[in-house]
Amino acid sequence: MSQILTILFGVGILYLALTSRMRTYIQVIALQGFILFLLIARDFGKLDWFTFFFLSFETLAFKTIIVPAVLWRIVERTHVARETDPHIPQFGSVVIGTAVFLAGFAVTDWVSRIDPSVDALPFGIAVSTLIIAFFIILSRKKLITQVMGYMLMQNAVSLLMIAMAVELPLLVNLGVLLDIFTLLFLFLLFLGKLHSTYEETSREKLTSLRDQP
């Protein structure tokens, strides 16, 4: 069951590469958060109760509900329905996304030959997700899309933690601190500062600070 969930996590990413609609991004992020929660719930017996509640709060309340809801509000307020004019055309994104998945699986194969204790499927999907998140951050122009890329990256990190079963509760709980940044970004965006200062919340406008070589 957890394997199927993990694959759905990955397919969600692939679907993202296909679309340019902000709402799809948000839905995929929320879906991934929920899948992460289910994956953690599966480990109910293995974790101590504090870690368990901590992690389920983080995945269910934070990643699945709060962040997507806030993102949704921002999208509605700023009327950025879709990411127009990305650097790379949509069709290319799908091809790249697929290639990344194949590369991610290849890396996983290599890693799991050396360390068989790694859970290959979530590891592979986490690595692929990570690369695609970078791709989105680098190739998409709107600030809100970049924040979503950051959210994807965090989801990938969470999946990676589950995949590697690192038995360090300290570290697992530390990972949650990454969310503080998300909150900060959302705060900045939600304040509408970036929106009111720039006509459109686009990275393209953020180029007044630049040097020519």
Next chain:
Amino acid sequence: MTARALNVLFLLIIPFLMAGVINRVKALAGGRKGPPLLQPFFDTLKLLRKGAVVSRVTSWVFAVAPALVLAATATALLLAPGVGRVQTIAFDGDIVLCLYLLGLAKFFQLISALDTGSAFEGMGASREALFSVIVEPSLFLFAGTLALVSGTTSFGGLFTLVGSGAWPAVAATTGTLLFFMLMLTEGCRIPVDDPNTHLELTMIHEVMILDNSGPDLAFLQYAAALKMYLFALLIAALVLPVDIAPFQAAVVLPLVALLCALLAGIVESLVARFRISHVPQFLFLTVALALIALAAAVYFRGGAV
């Protein structure tokens, strides 16, 4: 023997039921009561009783195409794994024949549309041809992957997802998604095509059969429903357990098919049709899924995983 008889029986009923379920779901979602579940069946019977009007500019191709399309599709379905994964006709390499029969049906549908000499139908045919170019590789790639893993080229053994580790789960998930997307595409359902539209410019399948009438139209519509049923069968073969009892399979199989129809209806109610230029991207996703399955077969099948 019973399984084969059931296969044929289901072939005659379930495709109509699936079409009925989709229409009913859409009607309910739209706040209407909707036609009876067997309305497509009654429509077909009605059409079969009527005579056909044939345009004077058409040749023999137009006349034989509907029958050929139906025959090829129905034969393909007899090769597909049915109740308890039993095929009505089985031999080594039947999967290739099945896929090519589908290709043959498509070919005749295309040239019969072109045969009418109408600009609209030619346009529909060209779109259908474009989408097939993407659909066929994904289907062949996925089937090839399954064949690679199972070591057989017969549908019967293909879907016993053997192997350790993550491979069976990957294959089941990606395969189900892939077949569902292909079901929507080949069955001319909404994100790709709109069976209800009355604007020839946006149609694909419906515009291709615009000139057909009477029994010919019934044949083509039945063939389209059969294709949806084919993909439902493939999904069922993927997700149902290998060791399912025959009588259980006989009950569960129609349920899976109707569930697929239900989902298709929900998708149709929720999703808007894609722009034509957007469809190839959607279809490429099926290729991506097949590629992922292939990668999983290559990497996740060994004992190490």
Next chain:
Amino acid sequence: MILPILLIFPLLAAVPLFSLRSRRAERSVLIVHALLTAGAVIYWGVAGPEEFIGYFRADSGNLLFLALIAALYLAVIPASFLYLERQKASELWHRIYVVAMLLFVFSMTGAVLAKNLGLFWVFIEATTLASAPFIYFERHQSSLEATWKYVFICSVGIAIAFIGILFLALSAKGESDLFYTDLIANAPRLGRFWLLFSFPFLVVGLGTKAGVAPMHSWLPDAHSEAPSPVSAFLSGMLLNTAFYGLYRIFQVMDAAGLRREAALFFLVCGFASLLISAVYISGATNYKRLLAYSSIENMGIIFIGVALGGGALFAAFLHLVAHAFAKSSLFITAGNIAHRFGTKDIAGVRGLREADRPTGALWGVGFAAIAGLPPFPIFISEFLIAREMVTQGRFGLLAAFLILVTLVLYGMARAAFGMYLGSAPAGAKAEPPRPIEWLPQAVLLAILCLVGVAMPEVIRRLVEMASL
């Protein structure tokens, strides 16, 4: 005893400031904190190492970094007061400045004191959060842009560093926890594959914060938009704090017998930084950005020194100290120039020499210090690094190093001389300079000159022990 006080004081002191609403109280808290930090450093230097709840430790390894924090803090405070006065900061923003400064120094101190890699990571994350308000402080459109870039790029870097730490934990599974000392002691038994796998992530992640190319793109923006005293702190201390953790991990790699691989990463980052700053510095039109590119260059030199090892290791740490002092003094001076001329454009500043004698002198001397002219220690460190390259027979590297450093020097010199010479616009001469404007930088540069001419034993030992 002083370690817990040093860690708790800024947190506790920040709370009453919100109810007191007094600028004087806020300023005195800052001064007390700076003096406390300096006192703690002297205390540890005399009385030896101190531990706190097993997670923090002040010892000879990090004393150099603590001393740097203390020294720069003392130098930055007068400049900060001056800056707040010139900006006519509202009561709220005055408080934000002071509290952010307390937290910023707290997080840097914590990062340097932390014994555990996970804890270090938390403090590095905190430095980003604590310093973000500074960059937005002037509330222009461009400061908003710089803030966004800074926070976004750094947080992506932080996330990557976290992945690196995960892999490191995997390599240490069952053998060691994430305390540096344990990691180094157990290094031979760590999983080599995961250790090697984690290192690129840690270099990219922490390297983002250390400002080395190719993860440097936040740095010029943040440095040019932040208030000048904060730029001094960012350049002089924040980059070094991130470098400190990275150096500890480098030591782990070294102890695990992976020195060659680790050095390769450092070398690539170092030369990429040199290249980037050489390419961009001549195109910079803003003198604070110019200084920022020079910071990228100097971090690159430090990375190269560490990668070379041997005699270059001492040189790298000497370079670190010299760069911190010289660059801080330059940034504070740049703040004075920006106030006097009302622009950050290189083209808008002419005749520093006659407009404001002390500032002009500081600008010239600071430039000499950062360029590595003889009495200053950067000359020594760059010379030692070049000599190490000769010793190791890496003449290709040497040639590239010298060419790139010269290019950067040329780019800086052109701008600096242009600003220094010429005739000043009338408006720039209006205010006579005050001692508080130039005294801290003069002290920093004087210390630097002293280190270059006759290195005091204390400083030599501090630098040596930090590199061990």
